[in-house]
Each structure stands twice: as C-alpha cells, then as structure tokens.
Amino acid sequence: MTKIYEKAPAKINLLLDVLRKREDGYHEVEMVMTMVDLADRLEMEELPGDRIVLSSQAGFIPLDEKNLAFQAARLMKERYGVSRGVYIHLDKRIPVAAGLAGGSSDAAAALRGLNRLWKLGLPQSEIEALGAELGSDVPFCIRGGTAFARGRGEVLESIPSPPQCWVVLAKPPINVSTADVYGKLRANELTSHPKAGEMLSAIRRGSFQDVCKALGNVLETVTLERYPEVRQIKDCMIKLGADGVLMSGSGPTVFGILSKETKVARIYNGLRGFCKEVYVARMLT
Incomplete structure (x- = not known):
C-alpha cells in the first residue's frame, strides 16, 4: 500500500x-x-x-x-x-x-x-x-x-528567505483566542505601525541586524496587555540577549531570533526555569 x-x-x-x-x-x-x-x-x-x-x-x-x-x-x-x-x-x-x-x-x-x-x-x-x-x-x-x-x-x-539564524520559541500555558484579540484591536487608533517596507528591504539585503530592527506585531498591543505571562517571556528573552524578539500571530508564543548558537542554551535554560514549552529551531531557507 x-x-x-x-x-x-x-x-x-x-x-x-x-x-x-x-x-x-x-x-x-x-x-x-x-x-x-x-x-x-x-x-x-x-x-x-x-x-x-x-x-x-x-x-x-x-x-x-x-x-x-x-x-x-x-x-x-x-x-x-x-x-x-x-x-x-x-x-x-x-x-x-x-x-x-x-x-x-x-x-x-x-x-x-x-x-x-x-x-x-x-x-x-x-x-x-x-x-x-x-x-x-x-x-x-x-x-x-x-x-x-x-x-x-x-x-x-x-x-527571499531571511538570513539563516536560530529561533527559540516559548509558549506559556494559556490559550489566546485569535478572534478575541482581533476584536479588541483598534487599528485606527494605533499611533505607530510596523513598516513592511523596511522588513522587505532588510530581507532582500540579507541584513540580519535590520531584520531584527524591523520586527513588529500590532497584536502585541492587545495580547501583552491582557496576558502578563506573554510579556514576561518577551522581557526575559530580551534580558537574556536575543537579537530580536516578537510575539507570533495573536500569541501566546513568543520567539527570539539569534545569529550565534552560543546564546541558544542560555536563553533556552533561562526560559525553562518558568515556562515548560520551549523549543529550539532553525529558520527554514
């Protein structure tokens, strides 16, 4: 068969x-x-x-x-x-x-x-x-x-694919409703928006540093406010030295991107101290 x-x-x-x-x-x-x-x-x-x-x-x-x-x-x-x-x-x-x-x-x-x-x-x-x-x-x-x-x-x-890098992902033990997050978003009231043009330009130039600078997700304005667990993970990744940190989609998973493998274990272990679901991956190219 x-x-x-x-x-x-x-x-x-x-x-x-x-x-x-x-x-x-x-x-x-x-x-x-x-x-x-x-x-x-x-x-x-x-x-x-x-x-x-x-x-x-x-x-x-x-x-x-x-x-x-x-x-x-x-x-x-x-x-x-x-x-x-x-x-x-x-x-x-x-x-x-x-x-x-x-x-x-x-x-x-x-x-x-x-x-x-x-x-x-x-x-x-x-x-x-x-x-x-x-x-x-x-x-x-x-x-x-x-x-x-x-x-x-x-x-x-x-x-084109972004520059190859390590990705550490952490999901707190909560469920976030995508419909709920979108329902509470007031897009017309936001004072700033991530700039797609800057991200596209960074990727096309192959600049990992500029990809990190251009990361942005307007849904964070809702999810981070309502779920302190998500903010805690994001703050922890930044403190531990991830090059760029962002919530994916409507959450609750937060990912950090890293150019050097030497940082991976430190961030993974730091997150595992309070978050059970932590994963290490590579960007697919």
Missing part, C-alpha cells in the same frame, strides 16, 4: 500589521511570514471504503471534523468526487493554539499529500485556492518559504 509523507512546518510572523477592518468582517493585513523547522509530520495511505480516519499520538487534539487536516481531506473528496478512503496519522510536534499556524500547516500538508496520493494532478495555485477556504494561513503553508501577505492573508508574494 502506497504511503505518502508530508512535513508541516510551523510559521512565524516577522511582521504583522492590521490596517483596517473590512466589510466582510475580516481584517486587512500586511504580514511577512516565514517557516521554521519545528514541524508536524503527516502519513497518509488509502483505506477501503469512502471514509476519513485520522489518528495522532497527541491526546489533546480533535480527530474529527474539528481538525483542519480532516476538513482538508473532506473538502478535497467533495470537490473532486473522490470516493476512496484515507487514513491520516498526524505526528504532532507544534504546540496547539500557539500562534504558529500548526493546524493550518497540517491542513496544507494534507492537501499537498492527498493531491499526490489520489493522483489528482492539481497545480499549486488550485491547491492554494482550496486552502483559502479552510483558513487565511493555509495558502501560505501550502506554498512555504517566506512571503509577504496582504488582503486577509491569502494574497501572497514569495520573497
């Missing part, structure tokens, strides 16, 4: 700006997103009968239609009239509800893998359009690499 394997890397936002709330209820955003090598892994194989079976070693995620990978399989079956069954095993490594697009990346990996398993021959543009029906981050997770995103996050322009 043929088995298909796909990696589902975590995503971080090097820049996240919210311009306004749109008439369709979404927010108009500008984001610079890239991937790190902290990743889930999906294994897929055909099953007899018209059914979707999802399993995982993680005991804390839904394995039914609440799971985005399950939704991706169902969408692909319905859209292209696939009557064959599929078994998907999800090896979960990305923390859940962390602002790292773990669920979106799982859905993206499922769409890519099922396109191969079922020999549908869909071009990437069509898979990305399918992904946009599942969530704003899914098209980027299908494409991978580094991208400048606009619209509600689905209008993507691929850009």
